[in-house]
Amino acid sequence: MAALAWLLIPLVAAIGAGLWGSWANRTRRARNDGPELDGYARFRAAMEKPHSRHMTEQP
Known part of the structure; x- marks a missing residue:
């Protein structure tokens, strides 16, 4: 049973990282790069x- 717990961690x-990655990337699709490119x-x-x-000239 202890081995099963170590495999579930x-x-x-990984599931948590996938959920966080999809949540963190959700606003990047709607981002407008116009001002940065200008x-x-x-x-x-x-x-x-x-x-x-x-x-080389001195003021």
């Missing part, structure tokens, strides 16, 4: 702009 843990596009545009001074 990982089974219950911010990344602005970042890339800023990085591609030429600088007015070189890094």
